[in-house]
Amino acid sequence: MNKIVSRTELSDLVVRLEVEAPMIAKARKPGHFVILKLGAKGERIPLTISSADTQKGTITLVVQRVGLTSNKLYNMQVGEEITDLLGPLGRATHIENFGTVLCAGGGVGIAPLLPIVEGMKKAGNKVISVLAARSKNLIMLEDEIRRHSDEVVIMTDDGSYGEKGLITVGVEKIIQREKVDLCVTIGPAVMMKFVSLLTKKYDVPTVASLNTIMVDGTGMCGGCRVSVGGKTKFVCVDGPEFDAHQVNFDEMIMRLGTYKEEEQEEMKKLHQK
Amino acid sequence: MTREESAMTKEEQIAALRAQTWREDLRKSRKTKERTDIPRVEMNEQDPEIRSHNHLEVNLGLTAEQARLEAARCLDCANPTCILGCPVEIQIPSFVKNIERGDFLEAARVLKETSALPAVCGRVCPQEKQCEAQCIYTLKLGKPSVAIGHLERFAADYERESGRISVPELAPKNGKKVAVVGSGPAGLSFAGDMAKYGYEVMVFEALHEIGGVLKYGIPEFRLPNSVVDVEIDNLRQMGVQFMTNCIVGRTITIDELKEQGYCGIFVGSGAGLPNFMNIPGENLIHILSSNEYLTRVNLMDAANPESDTPVAMGKCVAVIGGGNTAMDSVRTAKRLGAERAIIVYRRSEEEMPARVEEVKHAKEEGIEFLTLHNPLEYYGDERGRVKQMRLQKMELGQPDDSGRRRPVPIPGAEVVIDVDQVIVSVGVSPNPLIPNSVEGLEISRWGTIVVDDNMRSSIPAIYAGGDIVRGGATVILAMGDGRKAAASMHAQLSGKE
């Protein structure tokens, strides 16, 4: 069960894993995610389903190593098994022909963006993708995104690839150039906050996919809660996508820091082994 | 069968059991006065100071001598009212008298005729509100009731530890498949009965562990996992299959289950959704639901350094609520090193829904009780971590719908206390996954699945029971529902209806 059948390093921080999961592959839609756990004492972490192959019965995950579990996952090899894999979770992306859709993905947010880009294109939208990262080696899945986009703009903080500047620079240029009917943004919380502030200024409806801390992913714990339009929502069952202009990003960013100290402690385990 | 007829047969059954020669002899072997003079047994417990620093079970159980003496207190009434207090009508005097005569395995067998999980129920049932409240000692003699719960636990533990667990007789396989959604007490007891009737049973569980609240919610110090695991192993031996990490309605739909040949589906998906109070500051860091807190500690073993899952260990922890979940959380906080672990409850101790024994144990362990206080707001530090809470003082007014006196705020009476962790334990709501994913399923306005007297939903092939039907209730009711659903689904599927 849940055997890794292929593994591609997209950079020294990001790996793409294709995992056997026939039931999930069959049931998943763009925007869905899984929760996985490694070993008996592992923690449960959420990862977006980047793509799926129903013929082969596999799903693809793209993982950036940031802490203990994502590092363990990064180091796993073909043939190894993921102990526990649950999904598909969350609400699927609302896909229809909106007209022009701007997809803004930052860093590891590019991976979960891919199925949405693909879905939006298939639904007949004009899709413009803006991909951003600190530097060239963190821009991933560019070819796959290009395949389903009418236009791709690349931004890097250090100017090592594409244009130099933050994602908001690229997004603003496009909004000023042409009418955008919907913006979809996925990436670090801070990035989504600033993209959201920008699109609000231009009155462009915006959807953000939130990456809060989760435990069960089934609505049972409330650890993933965020404030949306002043109401508390559970990201795992009510989301992960929400109207970005209603999301309280500052609260979300604060809550992401809940286990900072503990996470650093946990990371020591990696180095001890 | 009409209600009267079934009541008749029950009375006759009770009378027949009571008329057995050994029971008559046993009744005559001691005078009533001798029996009523015996003081109620005290449960053997770990010392409060020691146990509040470990996770081992608080109650140590009764010795055989203690159990037999306690069983002798039971007067073997002609009209045993205790049975009426039991939600599943266990033959209480019958199992108690078997303990008195020393046939502990037979006592366990009597229990298991009615209860699928006696070792669990003996530990977690609110006996003082059920069987023990209807005991003749309570009703007529003004003395502490027979310790029915402790005796139930004794018999079940004796059987388990003897290694001579009776595996129930299974009917020949009938070739029909049924599916169970959720592996809490409702799902487990349904699965056991259907296996006995000869069905092929598959239990689907969303989490990576089997057991529902028994595993992720109720802590080790009250219900050791090993006790639950034995029950699960028994079911496996009976041929019940389990699939973890599978959410019905997401990973696989009810329609797909039907396509795969499952001819009946039982939904025991529980009331797992935590309620919050929606007051200012509630999303600050280190304010969490009891479900999250207990899941981290129990299911994910977060307090163990070997575990990858983190949990914050507060020094000054407030738990909001007065139920079993609140007691479990506050006592867990104490065990994880809290210097102050405080229950904040808006009514008085008398109205607390928690089991009396849990409240007593909590007090012995040094838990503080701040009753007649209700949180209004939380304050955080510069990093957004909770540091203080503002509380409204309350007094009791007129009784409300539940018959309990309604708490009303005392105008202007507020206090602010320092806390570094808050666990919100103010109730749960039904899990909406199944209700939302099955078209045509009738749902109440509280989000519970509507069922008829036979636990059947508005869709003929779907039955439901436990917390998904009742809202947050009890283990024994969930178990009773599971068994009732099994009996009626069996009647339906075998054309006896």
Ligand SMILES: Cc1cc2nc3c(=O)[nH]c(=O)nc-3n(C[C@H](O)[C@H](O)[C@H](O)COP(=O)(O)OP(=O)(O)OC[C@H]3O[C@@H](n4cnc5c(N)ncnc54)[C@H](O)[C@@H]3O)c2cc1C
């Ligand atoms: C719905 C959803 C979909 C996601 N999809 C992907 C994906 O496709 N690919 C991917 O690489 N990651 C994804 N994430 C983020 C991923 O879950 C986290 O990176 C992971 O939980 C970190 O676990 P860890 O043990 O490696 O790190 P930890 O030790 O838990 O954390 C290390 C660092 O990461 C930060 N962190 C912790 N949890 C998160 C989080 N949920 N999001 C962002 N930062 C976090 C911490 O603040 C800390 O600085 C997703 C998150 C959600 C909620």
Ligand SMILES: Cc1cc2nc3c(=O)[nH]c(=O)nc-3n(C[C@H](O)[C@H](O)[C@H](O)COP(=O)(O)OP(=O)(O)OC[C@H]3O[C@@H](n4cnc5c(N)ncnc54)[C@H](O)[C@@H]3O)c2cc1C
């Ligand atoms: C901390 C705590 C302490 C308690 N203490 C007591 C006590 O002392 N005495 C007492 O009598 N009661 C107590 N209760 C209440 C009691 O535990 C519940 O009433 C009982 O467990 C309900 O059983 P259930 O089978 O309906 O559901 P649960 O035990 O909640 O089990 C439901 C299971 O279904 C799974 N599930 C949900 N949806 C799906 C799906 N779509 N697909 C697959 N699986 C799914 C869930 O993951 C869960 O494992 C306590 C509850 C808690 C939380």
Ligand code: FES
């Ligand atoms: S992760 Fe537990 S409720 Fe969302």
